[in-house]
Amino acid sequence: MISVGIDVGSISAKAAAMEDGRLLGSRVLLTGYNAGKAGRAVFEALLAAVGIAADRVGPIVATGYGRNSVDVAHKAVTEITCHAAGAQFQNPAVRCVIDIGGQDSKAIALDGGGRIKDFAMNDKCAAGTGRFLEVMARALEVDLDAFGDLSLAADQPAAISSLCTVFAESEVISLIAKGERRENIIAGIHRSIGARVVAMAKRVGLADPLMMTGGVAMNIGVVKALEEKAGLPVQVSPYAQVNGAIGAALIGAGMG
Amino acid sequence: MPSDLKPVDAAKDRRKIKSVRRMKEIMTAYYIDAKTASDTGKKVAWITSGGPVEPLIAMDVIPVYPENHGAMIGAAKMGVDLCEKAEAMGYASDLCAYARADIACATEDGGPIGGLPRPDMLICCNNICGTVLKWYEVQARYFGVPLFILDTPFTHTEYSPAANQYVRAQLVEYLSFLETHCGKAFDRDRLTEVGRLSVAGQKLWQAVLHTTTHRPAPMSAFDAFFHLALIVTLRGTQTVVDYYTELLAEMETRVAEGISAVPEERFRLLWDNLPVWYRTRWLAEKFAGHGACLVADTYTSSWCGAMPYLDESDFLGSMAEAYSRIYINLGTDLMADMVVEMVSTYRADGLVIHSNRSCKPYSLGQYDIQRIVQERCGIPSLMIEADMTDARNFSESQIETRIDAFMEMLATGCSPRSRPFP
């Protein structure tokens, strides 16, 4: 049986198809302004990419902030439950999941028996989320995709202490004005995210194995900053960005 | 077919609490009485929600509660507009929304009931917070009326004899303040009678809240938020005793007939902090949709929590302790003890914590309480960030995700009923 998970986030919509515990394929599109439309579009793109007809698909589970707007889905499940399921599928031993998405970040503690023990999400401010990185990339006039590599070239990460996105942005602007190296500023930004997210993860219980999921996991700088702050190795799955969709598909198949 | 639909409506109808109507009548009559006080020659005192109201009742002064008004403003979804007005007047957006709404409302007689009646005096007790001090000073200046401040020291770990003496002395001053401003002698016998009614009202309120120890619960915290208004505003009157006697009877009937607040109660949750007044229905439906009933809360139980310290035979003497030892005037450890006890009494499966942007004294220490409850009761908890009256601090999609995820977690977690209790 084929099941599909559709994860409509604030920035991108992801879909994954699973069959008997095997990932058939996945797809990522930009969400745009209409979550329902994005859900349908990414579903169709997935079918085309995997080469299956819609009638071969069994259960469809939607997740992400747009989960209740996806009309093709049979069920909506929160991204907390889906990210936990996806992470456990990739590593059954995982005890803590950190997911950094476009508009929120979360830490999930797992009990080792497949159940969620506790979770925490960022407060209303965008600090510690993908959106925060976007704002900073704009201020620095750097392509966000280059952030990770640039930060690795830092010799002395700058200190960015503000807990608020807007204040942090003005801190960054004054660092630019002072002539601070871009690499150091970017590394400083990653550190501030790391500090914020690890503090949140500590509240629910930081534990090894620790896995990072969500689109921001593709940024090696953030991963390194998390490792440094957590004092633990961080596993990043090659499917980090579609992890929520994989979890949703697994839940659909009754395997999550 | 219409005949198919009938049973659904009937079930919903059966779940409706009938006393609501009577409660609305009483509150309407109370506000009419207060708003026409200047015509009937009665005096009006504005008083903080945790303040000692009994002496006012004994002096035939009508107590009016800006905080109850703040709740009404919130429920009427008028909080944002009034808070913005206060901000335009120069008040910080960090100030409690009740204070902002009240200060702005006073200048334009706005809000759902066209403003509160003009006060003849103000009674401010800081057992709930420090905000009320400045708020009441502002209003005393604005209306040009006398202000009485009752300072109740914070109970960190214990209530000392020195604190008791200090508060008792002020209570005596309170009585003479009333004598001066009412122009008549204080009748202590009358206070004894009012005190007796106050204790009786609190006992009944506690009994009403206690009916939710029954599974399924006949009412939820959302109902308690509504029925609370009387014990706050008219404590010490026969009206309160009569009303809660009636409400208690209705709850007992519901228990006997198996009528529950939530259609199929699967989870029992405890709520901490003030309600989110402009979203009570949304929240009630959200939780009920998951089969969850908020069976109790730390907020409404505050109006009967200090009963152990009240002595009917020496009401005036015992008031000092009872008014100092209310929930929000306690240190975090003592608060946590009470939450732990409530988890056990109400057999709660989880704790829902409202981190209330407005109410700092209530929200401070919540992370510690969360940890202590988790350690001692082994139940999970959820924190949601909002505000009781200023809707600008409520993010629906964020809160929805947190609640949905929490309920998914409870639904897949270990069987709530098999969990050990402290």
Ligand code: SF4
């Ligand atoms: S700060 Fe809290 S206790 Fe004080 S008036 Fe506001 S809501 Fe009431």
